[in-house]
Amino acid sequence: MWKAGVVVMFAAALFGCQKSNQHQNQSFQKITVAFTLQPESSLVHIAHNKGFFKEEGLEIEPQLHTYGKSALKSVLDGKADLATVAETPVMFAVLNGEKICIVANIFTSNENTAIIARKDRGIASPKEIRGKRIAFTPGTSVEFFMDSFFMANDIERKDVHIVGLKPEEMFDALVSGKVDAACTWNFPLAQLKKELGDRGITFLDKHIYTEMFNIAAQQDFVVKNPEATKKFLRALIRADQFAEEHPKEAQEIIALALQVDYNLVREVWREFNFRVSLDQSLLVVLEDETRWAILNHLTTASEMPNYLSYINVDALKAVKPAAVRIIR
Amino acid sequence: MRIATRLKLSSALSLGALIVMIPVLVWSFIASGTAKRNSLLANDIQKNVFERTSLRDEYFLYNEARARIQWHIKKDLIAQLLQKASTLFKIEANRIILQEMKQNFEDTVVIFSRIEQFRGDPAARTANKEIYQALENRLFSQLLLKAYALHEATSRLQESARARADATYNRAIILTFIFIVVMALATLLNSLFINGVLKKRLAALEKGARIISGGNLEYRIEYEGSDELADLTRTINSMTENLAKLYASLEEEIAQRKKSAEDIEKLNEHLEQHTGQLEAANKELEAFSYSVSHDLRAPLRHITGFVEMLHKRNTTTLDEKSCHYMEVISESAKKMGNLIDDLLSFSRMGRIEMMKTRTSMVQLVNDVRKELQIDDKEMEIEFDLKPLPVVYGDPAMLRLVLINLIANAMKFSHGRTPIRIEVNYRNDTPRETVFFVRDNGAGFDMKYADKLFGLFQRLHSPADYDGTGIGLANVRRIIHRHGGRTWAEGAVDKGATFYFSLPDREEG
Numbered sequence: 064m065w066k067a068g069v070v071v072m073f074a075a076a077l078f079g080c081q082k083s084n085q086h087q088n089q090s091f092q093k094i095t096v097a098f099t100l101q102p103e104s105s106l107v108h109i110a111h112n113k114g115f116f117k118e119e120g121l122e123i124e125p126q127l128h129t130y131g132k133s134a135l136k137s138v139l140d141g142k143a144d145l146a147t148v149a150e151t152p153v154m155f156a157v158l159n160g161e162k163i164c165i166v167a168n169i170f171t172s173n174e175n176t177a178i179i180a181r182k183d184r185g186i187a188s189p190k191e192i193r194g195k196r197i198a199f200t201p202g203t204s205v206e207f208f209m210d211s212f213f214m215a216n217d218i219e220r221k222d223v224h225i226v227g228l229k230p231e232e233m234f235d236a237l238v239s240g241k242v243d244a245a246c247t248w249n250f251p252l253a254q255l256k257k258e259l260g261d262r263g264i265t266f267l268d269k270h271i272y273t274e275m276f277n278i279a280a281q282q283d284f285v286v287k288n289p290e291a292t293k294k295f296l297r298a299l300i301r302a303d304q305f306a307e308e309h310p311k312e313a314q315e316i317i318a319l320a321l322q323v324d325y326n327l328v329r330e331v332w333r334e335f336n337f338r339v340s341l342d343q344s345l346l347v348v349l350e351d352e353t354r355w356a357i358l359n360h361l362t363t364a365s366e367m368p369n370y371l372s373y374i375n376v377d378a379l380k381a382v383k384p385a386a387v388r389i390i391r
Numbered sequence: 392m393r394i395a396t397r398l399k400l401s402s403a404l405s406l407g408a409l410i411v412m413i414p415v416l417v418w419s420f421i422a423s424g425t426a427k428r429n430s431l432l433a434n435d436i437q438k439n440v441f442e443r444t445s446l447r448d449e450y451f452l453y454n455e456a457r458a459r460i461q462w463h464i465k466k467d468l469i470a471q472l473l474q475k476a477s478t479l480f481k482i483e484a485n486r487i488i489l490q491e492m493k494q495n496f497e498d499t500v501v502i503f504s505r506i507e508q509f510r511g512d513p514a515a516r517t518a519n520k521e522i523y524q525a526l527e528n529r530l531f532s533q534l535l536l537k538a539y540a541l542h543e544a545t546s547r548l549q550e551s552a553r554a555r556a557d558a559t560y561n562r563a564i565i566l567t568f569i570f571i572v573v574m575a576l577a578t579l580l581n582s583l584f585i586n587g588v589l590k591k592r593l594a595a596l597e598k599g600a601r602i603i604s605g606g607n608l609e610y611r612i613e614y615e616g617s618d619e620l621a622d623l624t625r626t627i628n629s630m631t632e633n634l635a636k637l638y639a640s641l642e643e644e645i646a647q648r649k650k651s652a653e654d655i656e657k658l659n660e661h662l663e664q665h666t667g668q669l670e671a672a673n674k675e676l677e678a679f680s681y682s683v684s685h686d687l688r689a690p691l692r693h694i695t696g697f698v699e700m701l702h703k704r705n706t707t708t709l710d711e712k713s714c715h716y717m718e719v720i721s722e723s724a725k726k727m728g729n730l731i732d733d734l735l736s737f738s739r740m741g742r743i744e745m746m747k748t749r750t751s752m753v754q755l756v757n758d759v760r761k762e763l764q765i766d767d768k769e770m771e772i773e774f775d776l777k778p779l780p781v782v783y784g785d786p787a788m789l790r791l792v793l794i795n796l797i798a799n800a801m802k803f804s805h806g807r808t809p810i811r812i813e814v815n816y817r818n819d820t821p822r823e824t825v826f827f828v829r830d831n832g833a834g835f836d837m838k839y840a841d842k843l844f845g846l847f848q849r850l851h852s853p854a855d856y857d858g859t860g861i862g863l864a865n866v867r868r869i870i871h872r873h874g875g876r877t878w879a880e881g882a883v884d885k886g887a888t889f890y891f892s893l894p895d896r897e898e899g
Contacts, residue, residue: 211526214526215526270505272533342540343539347536354525
């Protein structure tokens with residue numbers, strides 16, 4: 064818990080210094096971006112660190128969050144213009160009637176979310192989770208993964224004791240033994256693996272869930288600020304190219320920004336797929352999760368929204384047409 | 392630099408360019424072929440991925456085993472194609488895409504297998520139908536995701552391969568174009584350069600040739616460098632110099648010849664003058680000779696007549712010695728008369744007009760033979776007459792020639808038994824036919840051969856052989872008037888051969 068707080072403070076101080084420099088040039092368009100201290104937001108970190116936003120004519124006010132749901136809430140509350148967030152919080156927001164939209168997908172992974180359990184609590188196989196205390200972050204992609212994993216392993220929610228925690232609370236809860244298992248993402252997933260060592264066991268099912276991290280905004284903002292959105296995406300595309308061409312330097316930037324060990328970043332880096340795009344897959348995932356939410360009564364909505372109305376392809380189509388692969 | 396060296400250098404450069412460009416072009420077209428092959432492979436993968444997607448949907452909709460089996464066949468085929476692609480695609484970016492495709496493909500296989508597994512477990516399906524359906528939907532969503540990703544990656548590979556194929560093809564075309572342009576430029580520049588050099592040199596040569604051909608052999612063509620045209624110019628200059636020398640010597644010779652011709656002309660004029668004078672003198676001499684001969688006959692007859700009259704009157708009164716003198720006078724007068732007759736006949740031979748016609752020499756010989764009674768048995772003559780050609784001449788004169796020669800042969804063969812006379816001809820000399828009369832008589836000493844045809848020339852004593860020595864002179868005169876020649880061969884007591892030639896002449 065304390066570690067996460069230190070990270071947030073350090074990052075805030077870091078971006079605060081950069082922000083003061085950017086104020087020197089008043090001609091830049093200023094936007095507030097709520098992004099997470101997660102590897103999923105790596106392209107934003109890299110673009111900011113390398114000055115790509117500034118070079119594209121944007122002055123970024125960073126607003127750091129520990130996870131996407133929080134970042135999206137900042138956008139919904141009008142405290143930020145853009146947010147980095149996974150598909151699940153977006154899906155819930157849409158079901159809640161929020162007028163938001165996704166302007167780009169910036170990250171996908173099948174191995175970034177897993178259940179890590181303590182063997183000393185008698186968990187050696189997925190089925191042995193039954194009856195144990197498992198922590199998760201409600202309303203996030205973790206919850207969807209956890210339910211899918213349970214379903215694939217013939218486990219029902221009622222068979223386990225679920226404990227809702229924030230991501231930054233996961234590490235301490237599992238290490239201290241407050242919970243027997245934690246369903247979470249990086250980081251702290253890799254940190255927990257390292258910390259628990261042989262005492263821990265990780266359950267991963269890369270064929271049952273695909274995490275998709277996105278850039279989301281109020282629809283109104285995107286319509287009124289098309290140029291800013293384009294500039295933002297252009298900077299992210301440059302960051303993507305940079306990460307591809309200079310992976311080591313990109314990993315170092317992320318390690319510094321997220322305040323995690325560089326080797327830890329390097330080890331999990333291959334599991335991440337950074338690409339600024341808008342695929343048909345996003346619609347499939349959003350609809351799949353919507354069906355799940357309705358089925359499990361996690362929302363009051365009962366009908367499937369048309370997610371095409373919640374994806375704005377204009378900006379990405381303008382800066383990188385080939386990256387838009389949504390069937391229209 | 393010499394033109395040959397320049398051309399060789401040009402050829403070597405062209406060859407060098409060719410040697411460099413051909414492997415580049417070959418490599419380029421091979422690369423283009425490889426890229427095209429890869430593009431076709433990517434298309435094939437895309438086609439099979441699409442077909443497999445259709446089979447997947449068919450299977451999930453109707454749950455037919457046939458669709459599932461077909462899906463697996465396609466799966467195996469795609470696996471083979473991906474394996475093949477991993478060996479053929481060499482570019483790193485494409486290999487990354489291929490890796491991505493493989494990962495997505497394997498994910499689809501695993502997810503599909505899990506769905507198959509669920510569907511193959513009827514107990515599980517009936518136990519918790521709602522959960523089963525939700526799980527299958529979840530897996531199907533993931534399958535869709537992976538399939539989309541596979542499609543998208545395949546499209547990227549397809550696009551990359553197509554772009555690569557286009558790029559390599561374009562590169563091959565551009566290289567070919569560059570090659571053609573470079574070669575054409577090299578050829579053009581070389582041609583222009585050589586043309587420039589040749590034009591300058593040839594202009595100087597043409598100007599020089601024109602001046603020299605105009606007669607100015609003192610002109611020397613200017614040249615520069617040491618190429619073939621410079622050599623040619625030097626040669627022409629040298630030739631002009633030699634021509635000038637030759638021309639000078641020719642002019643000198645022509646002047647000399649002109650002078651000689653003038654001298655000859657003068658000499659001819661003199662000769663004609665002399666010939667005319669000689670002919671006139673000859674005619675005068677002929678006329679004089681005839682006149683003298685003719686005029687001598689009257690006093691000679693008077694002498695003979697008066698001697699005879701004196702002899703008849705005084706045979707008794709004159710002593711024996713006087714009678715002898717009178718006989719001598721009478722004999723001498725007769726001889727003189729004969730001589731004068733011969734002289735008149737000789738003179739006539741030179742003045743009588745010739746009547747030339749086609750004349751059979753055989754006929755003439757036979758006439759002479761008859762006239763001289765050669766065939767008389769008492770004569771004991773073996774007369775050998777060979778076939779003779781027809782000639783163009785005066786038959787009366789030629790008859791006289793034959794009478795003289797054959798009669799001479801008979802006369803100078805007197806005493807031989809038998810007498811052999813041969814009349815024959817030969818035509819071994821050009822433009823004339825040579826006739827001859829050969830006998831086995833007394834012959835003659837060849838040192839006197841030149842005198843035989845002289846007027847009144849005799850090699851034998853009158854006591855041995857009578858005659859005045861006019862016959863052969865007449866023969867020579869007749870033959871000369873026909874344009875021929877006469878000569879003789881012989882040896883003492885070995886017989887003689889008399890030749891005369893007549894020119895082969897067309898009838899005029």
